[in-house]
Amino acid sequence: MSELKVAADIKVGDKLLGWAASEDVRSRGASGGLVTAVLAAALETGLVDRVLVLKKVSEFEAYPVFTSDVQEVLESAGSMHSVPVNLARYLKPETCSGKTALPAKPCDARAVVERVKRNVMSSEDTYVIGLNCGGTMHPEKVRKMLETIYRLDPEEIAGEEIVKGKLVFFTKDGKEHAVPIDDLEAEDLGRRDSCRYCQVKIPTNADLACGNWGVPGDLAEKVTFVEVMTEKGVELLRNTVSAGFAEVMQPDGKSISAREKVNKVMLGMSEKRKTEVFAPIENGKERFEYFRKELENCIHCGACKAVCPVCTCGEDSKCTAYFSLADSHKMSLFHMVRFLHLSDSCIGCGQCEDVCPAEIPLTRLYQRFAVPVQKEYRYLPGMSDRTPPFFALKLEDNEDKEGGGCTCR
């Protein structure tokens, strides 16, 4: 194995293996505890004022907390696969004066970018430590899986892990129980619907992109693979190493290509799933009926909008201000406005679908509008803060339009 890398040598584009210096963090961390080390070091050295992490209640429950307590950050180590939260939603002007660091799945990181674009907070003040993501699971479905497929008592679970395409539960008696994720998903269990066709698996839009893909077999769960994406990422990692919170080293070429390979396979599976999901919603007249039927059940509680991390309109928003149930005979104006509004920004994070009390497959609907538009303009929201939302982009394209854009000549 190669030598440890010194802090000063870390630069943008580096792909490294890293681990927390603390034995305790390393053992509780999902991989090498590097993410926790980076967050803790940033807080300890004053690089950031606060950190946003998940506070664990049980194996299936955790809630987001802002903290300036290094101990609390150290305790947050570990991946919560059944907590499908979107952390970006909690970044608001009220909570973000000063500098904040947070761990972020691709959908969290994409939401951060979209929120930065909408001036909710500034990019300079937000440090995003990305986590690769194969998907999250709805806690309720996890319970159902345990009861119906694993035949285990949810209270007996001591831990959970995803190993080689299998979802493994550890019970308090020390036993392992594994079922292939494909089998779970065939029963409509397993990952959330939206995760199964999610388009980003490695958060290359974050400052650091961390994960276990590419970690050599003998080091599995002992080290974290990290790619340094930005100057802020360099700052974070150098800070961690020089403060003695973690160590990093160069992996061999095999590690790097293995990570790319898994990513490709995962993205391919997402793409395939997307085709399957959207195929039944393809035809003109039937498509309208499909949307009408699904939205018919909406009780207009507003939860889907409240939870959407890329919607920053707040109280005074077009979709609610002009909405009247009496005028929405065939379809809800609220949703029609949101379909349009989110066509350039929906990141498919699944939050809306998770909270809908009427169980409308909202993310499917929103993505059904967003994907064709995003494809046409070759624009994936949340991936770069230099790409303006394309309402701005399009003005320049007008000139090339034939007939100046008239539709009836």
Place this chain on the structure above:
Amino acid sequence: MEPEKTEISKSWEPRIVMFCCNWCSYAGADGAGIGRFQQPASMRIIRVMCSSRVDPVHVFSAFLEGADAVLITGCHLGDCHYINGNEKTLVKFNFMRSMLKELGLEEERLQLNWISASEGEKFAEVVRMVTEQVRQLGPSVLKPEGVA
């Protein structure tokens, strides 16, 4: 001129909400009247100060309240009274049209045209053409029951 209705059951006629810009197409409508250019009575004209004032909320509301189509008209590109309002209209229009298309509506139900104040004849022609297209399509799926 209102076409003669003989049977109630066959009486569906396209109802089209037309947005006219104060500085061009609205005057174009006058021109069409003064010039006595023939056109069907399918349009319900709403005057706006600029075509870019037309918001997606207006368009969707028109459909939800029974319009069979929406026609947005404004000044020719480069001639906007407010420099580039109509260019913004075009951007919005393209987004709205693709959204309605994805929803399962025929894209001909949302139309855009540039008609200057002096183009009375073009105004009538556009009205005739859009009405004919919409007649072929039949009533909109978004039309509430009981609305003609």
